[in-house]
Amino acid sequence: MRFNPEDWKKKAHENFEGAWHEGPSVLTPASHAETYPCKGYKRAQAHPVFATINKLRETYLSMGFDEAEVPVIIDEKDIYRQFGPEAMAVLDRVFYLGGLPRPNVGIARDRLDKINGILGKTMAPAIEEKLRETLHAYKKSEIDGDELTFELSKVLETDDGVVVHILDDVFPEFRELAPESSRSTLRSHMTSGWFLTLGSIWDKSPLPIRMFSVDRCFRREQAEGPTRLMTYHSASCIIAGDDVTIEDGKAVSEALLSAFGYTDFRFQPDEKRSKYYMPDTQTEVYARHPVHGWVEVATFGMYSPSALAEYGVGVPVMNLGLGVERLAMIAYGANDVRQLVYPQFFPRPLSDREIARAVHLREEPSSPEGKLLATAIAKVAAANGSAQGPCSFDAWEGTLGGTRVKVVVEETESNAKLCGPACANEIFVHDGSVLGVPDAEKWKQVRIEGVPIGLSYLSAVSALAAARIEEAARTGKETTVQVKMAKLPSDINLKIDEYAMRFVTDSKKKVDVRGPVFLSVRSAILP
Template identity: 65%
Template sequence: MKFSPDEYRELARSDFEHAWNKGPEIIDPVGAGEKYPRFQYKSARRHPIAETTARLREVYLSIGFDEARVPLFIDESDVYRQFGPEASAVLDRVFYLGGLPRPNVGIGKERILRIEEILGKSLGEEGEAHLRETLHAYKKAEVDGDELTYELSKVLVCDDALVVRIMDEVFPEFRALTPESSRTTLRSHMTSGWFLSLGAMWDRLPLPIRQFSIDRCFRREQEEGPTRLMTYHSASCIVAGEHVTVEDGKAVAAALLKAFGFEDFEFRPDEKRSKYYIPDTQTEVYARHPVHGWVEVATFGMYSPSALAEYGVGVPVMNLGLGVERLAMIEYQAEDVRQLTHPQFFPPVFTDAELAGGIDLREAPQTREGILMAEAIQKVATAHASEESPCSFEAWDGECCGTRLRVFVEEEEENSRLCGPAVFNDVYVENGKILGVPDTKKFAKVRANGASAGISYLEAVANLAAARIEEAACAGEGTRVQVKMAKIPSDVNLKIENYVMRTITDNNKKIDLRGPVFVTVRSVLDEE
């Protein structure tokens, strides 16, 4: 049975939920006896570049282009064939592939003695012979570099750690190696791969040939910037056939951009005039960006007959290349392509609501009785918060963890109140700041514009008291929990996730949860 991509995604999602969302705390997803923390399914984020690539791919397929893969490694000689005399300047912007040479390692008597000293045993004539054979095989590329340590450990009959020490102390040639460049380059533009592909297929397939490829290119820029990266994705295509003209490029560019909802774009003659294009056919496509204005997102043109002749291609060819990252910048209204592509290296931007979602209780009861106890403590404190002290009010009477308890909210000192004035403060995030504010006119703006964490000081303290009482009850004891003046989050039983704290410090925001809470909760064993 065949499934559509959407059906495959739905099957995978449902299987994932079934496997990972069962069980209260830990699960055994494959029945192998291994336990893992339960992982709650959530809606995943798509990366802007990958999402833009996927959408471009679907557009190309929908307008009749076959998908292709073109060579990534381009020999220097092909750059000369495509660019002619201009190649020397072009090669300045490409990356050459290099590698470490394989040293010819000599093994004298001194080295053998040092190896035996490290091993604590004699190699013997047979061991020396096998060692030389292995190093010679490495030199001849019969043994790969990542297998050398393993092969030497077999020859020397020791573990890998000793082999690494021997290579470091006895054979400094390995450490002194420096890379040597080859004449192979990384593709700086898709055209290099298209010429090679066209030479192999133009007279073997029905015309016109319409193919596209969305893949990486590499360009040795002086530096990366808000609209420029050293590695980027090009959504490139070719149309090859007897009656192909530059108008095909305009039609393809318009189809791609209109599929993304863009109507505001322009075709401009490209003054760079690459040698592999016919003069006056090279055209730049610009789309409007809300910050950077008009941004070049694509270039198209007709390949030069002389460049095509280098590969034996005998029909006209139109080529178009569209920068995926630049299109994604416009689509996602990003100001910096570096941040759009690699957001992990930049401070993330969170809304107040997202920050509020990272504020929770540090301690909370784990049993049903403990949860009911916390609710009862909160209810009694709310009802009697303004009662003059000394005073005491029973909040809960029942069994917790096998222990009969009575729980009181009280204040022993005279001339005070059962609770402090900050007990009804609520936790809000407003403009990146975490604040504890009462429901008064003075803080109406914070409450109206900010995002509530859904936690009051009283709720947090009631849960703290219930958790501590629950813990004491498990030991068959009573306890007393008191919260006085709040200064820091932990004083009112609040936990702030690391990402929220990092955001606060990165942006020089503040956390202000100060206030007189003054709540005392006591549990006593019920002897009846």
């Protein structure tokens, strides 16, 4: 049964209508992550490439394509069978697989003496013979490399660490081994795996055969760059059957890409003209996206009858390939595939809001009573902040940790106010900097444009005082908490998470919370 483009597009949209645009989408950039009310939790984010792969897989399945796992390791001779005269150019870009040869290790008398010296004892003749047999079994691949140390430790009746010392000191052959290449290659095109697959199933399965695979390919690029990686994902499919034509490629392209929000399509001949495609069938697919305009997103064509004949395939085959990373770059508006695929090596800028989430209190009370105490300290200090010293104001009286406590906010020196002028400062993040600023005209822009932390110097220091008093009360002790001139965030009980602090300093921004706080809080034990 043949499908026209509208049939396939309808199937794709039935399963995915609105999924690309309506949220929360797995393709939402990490900077828009939803933070949950529970402290420390946020909505988990899928990797852009794998989110795109998931959508491609589900779209293919909804269109009636069976999923396949096609070979990754391709023998060199298959490249010649598939690409013909073009094979040498292709092989220049493939990775050949290599491995270490098994050394033929001899055990002369001097080596046995060295081993005896390391073991601190003399091996019996039977053990020497068993040692030779074990090394010979390793040479014949009867023992795997990762089992050799264990097997030798059993023969020599010693631990693995001693065996490693023996291998390193007595058998330099192991250190001097150099890898040798085989004639096996890592797949550089999904086509290589499709020919092998088709040769095995085309005459054993009902036609038409519709299969897809989304998997890695490997290409030995001279250098990775903004649009090239040495390993990438290809979303590839085949349709094999007596009446398959190039029109099937157009139908699949339209149906597949419409699920990603593309609306109009343009097909034009591909000048590269790979030898495994029939002449004049290799076609580039350009799709128009509402945001990104016309973009090249896929290539399809009809496999060459001569290439198919190499595998005994006797029916026409259409193949389509789509670069997953390219599609993901478009979806995320990325300009560099390296940053898209490996974001851990290219840390993204933090927004002011994200930095604000990383600023916390260093210490705070844990009990409900302690939290009430912190609020009471801040309230009393704010109400009497301009009072001249010496002065003292009762802030709270109650039980903390089983101990009756009275807490006062005081200033013991003359000609000094209860609170320093910086107590009223509030913390904002503005243009990547963490700033403590007063409510003054000079700082109006910071207070309007910046992201508030939700803390003032007074509220932060009050939390510190309450936490210290709470801790002292548990052991029945009195304490005094004083904060004088603030220079560092820790001076006013603030902590900035390491990742945010690193971003601030790397971006040459600043953390400025300097200011005269001069607040003193004292606790007394009540009978």
